[in-house]
Amino acid sequence: MSEPQQIKVVDAFDLDDELRSLLKPGEMVRDAQGRRKRLPRYFYEIPTHDAAIQIRLTPHFGINEFILVDLKEAQRLQQFPRYIPCAVRLLAFFLEQFRTVAGASIHIAVNGGYRSPAHKMSINATEHMWGTAADIYRIGPNILKTQELIAKFNDVAEELSDDVTVMKYGHDTGISVDDHVHIDLGYVTVVPREISEDRMEVPQENRPRFAFEERRRRERRAPQIAVTANNKSE
Ligand SMILES: [Zn+2]
Secondary structure (H helix, E strand, O other): OOOOOOEEEEEHHHOOHHHHHHHOOOOEEEOOOOOEEEOOOEEEEEOOHHHHHHOEEEOOEEHHHHOOOOOOOOHHHHOOOEEEEOOHHHHHHHHHHHHHHHOOOEEEOOOOOOOOOOOOOOOOOOHHHHOOEEEEEEEOOEEOOOHHHHHHHHHHHHHHOOOOEEOOEOOOOOOOEOOOEEEEOOOOOOOOOOOOOOOOOOOOOOOOOEEEEOOOHHHHHHHHHHHHHHHHHO
16 A cells, blocks of 8 residues: 655745745736736645656646746756645646546646746746646647637637636737647635645744645545556456
């Protein structure tokens, strides 16, 4: 019997100076319309590359798919341990539904999931900085480069829930898309149930605020199915 996987949740105010300056927990940033948004404070801490692959957020999405970054991301944030806002698990849930309706595996590109406020593309607030947006470049055999395909899968995404927003086909960066489907849930932040909130928004010397998230039933079920299958084939 293997131990259920656990993910460590950290209060980013307790991270070191460099990480705090890059992740900017609780700071305000403006979106393209000038509206102020407060950045997330609670992050999953992913210790290693192996852990990133092993930790499943849903049956078909490992946490590794959301932390792929390009060289525009801050150097420190490309090293393990890696950090991603806890709201990513809500995104994974919607992507799992999307995958079911689309009927094919979907590919989130490098730099298509979480982008920190320090990322060179993070000029205005975007949902990518909240971990609640994904850029999907391929669905099954379809490379999403045509207006027809993007419109088709935008419809699929929007049908999932009124909480899902997409970008229309077009060539204006940040407003429209022409080579992927952008799916987001808005500026959602999550306070994991295991966390005790504290109004002190400064590092706590003697009392690091972290917790281990209790993993969900379905997440734990997946490896057990694999074991059963192996046993049957013997
Ligand atoms: Zn996007």
